[in-house]
Amino acid sequence: MKKFGVVFIAALLLASCTSITLKTEAQKDLFYENGKLIATYSYGEKGEVLKDGILIEGLVTEYFEGNKPKARHVYRKGMKNGESQQYYENGGIKAVLFYQDGILSGPAKYYFETGEVKEEGAYAKGKRDGEWKDYYLSGLVEKKTTYRLGEKEGFWSCTYESGEVKEEGIFLKDKEEGNWKCLYKTGEIKEKGSYKNGLKEGLWEEYDKDGNVTGKKIYRRGEPVK
Numbered sequence: 001m002k003k004f005g006v007v008f009i010a011a012l013l014l015a016s017c018t019s020i021t022l023k024t025e026a027q028k029d030l031f032y033e034n035g036k037l038i039a040t041y042s043y044g045e046k047g048e049v050l051k052d053g054i055l056i057e058g059l060v061t062e063y064f065e066g067n068k069p070k071a072r073h074v075y076r077k078g079m080k081n082g083e084s085q086q087y088y089e090n091g092g093i094k095a096v097l098f099y100q101d102g103i104l105s106g107p108a109k110y111y112f113e114t115g116e117v118k119e120e121g122a123y124a125k126g127k128r129d130g131e132w133k134d135y136y137l138s139g140l141v142e143k144k145t146t147y148r149l150g151e152k153e154g155f156w157s158c159t160y161e162s163g164e165v166k167e168e169g170i171f172l173k174d175k176e177e178g179n180w181k182c183l184y185k186t187g188e189i190k191e192k193g194s195y196k197n198g199l200k201e202g203l204w205e206e207y208d209k210d211g212n213v214t215g216k217k218i219y220r221r222g223e224p225v226k
Contacts, residue, residue: 047102048078064089073099088113097123112137124149136161146171160185169195184209193219 042050049056055078062070068089074082079102086094092115098106104123112118116139121132127150134143140163146154152171160166164187169180175198182191188211193204199222206215218225 044078046079049075050078121147174198196221198222 044050056075057077058075060073060075062072064070068091069087070089071084071086073080073084076082080099081101082098084095084097084099086097088094090113092113093111094113095108095110097104097108100106103126105125107122108120109117110119114137116137117135119132119134121128122130124130128147129149130147132145132147133141134145136142138161140161141159142161143156143158145152145156148154151174153173154171155168156171157168158166162185164185165183166185167180167182169176170178172178176195177197179194180192181189184190186209188209189207191204191206193200194202200219201221202219204217204219205213208214
């Protein structure tokens with residue numbers, strides 16, 4: 001039998017007097033090596049991780065098969081706290097995240113497999129919050145999105161890889177709202193119109209690169225009016 005793919009190292013096990021309510025038996029992980037049971041990991045209702053019934057404490061490293069690190073986390077009282085790192089199989093960093101009592105909280109950064117930053121922003125209460133940026137491999141910004149506890153809220157923009165604005169508008173409670181426009185690489189308007197509650201509403205116009213109107217449509221609740 002193959003060696004199990006998750007290994008915990010540098011972890012101190014706390015014999016806690018705190019009462020932990022466990023989830024069902026079906027939500028236990030059993031780890032074997034050469035056919036022999038070597039550890040049982042179970043989970044508390046609050047997300048605590050226990051090894052053989054004892055809370056995990058300290059540095060935890062997960063491995064791919066072949067003993068290459070997959071992730072490193074710090075546990076306190078059985079829950080992730082502080083900096084957490086994830087890796088690609090080639091050894092490159094995949095993500096740097098922060099946790100507070102098992103919940104994503106604080107700055108976050110994700111990387112392409114080649115090492116360049118892919119996406120960055122912050123989490124609050126386990127959800128995306130504030131401005132997030134997506135990047136092309138070249139390092140130029142592809143998208144800017146503002147979140148409020150997991151929902152898109154506020155100004156949003158997308159650019160061509162050459163840096164020019166491609167599309168921009170406003171989100172309200174995770175849905176497009178108000179005036180939006182799409183542009184050609186040369187900066188001229190390609191299409192413009194309005195959204196209401198995530199659906200196209202009213203007059204939408206299309207243009208060629210010379211600014212001439214090439215099409216018009218009226219929308220009601222996302223459907224074109226004939």
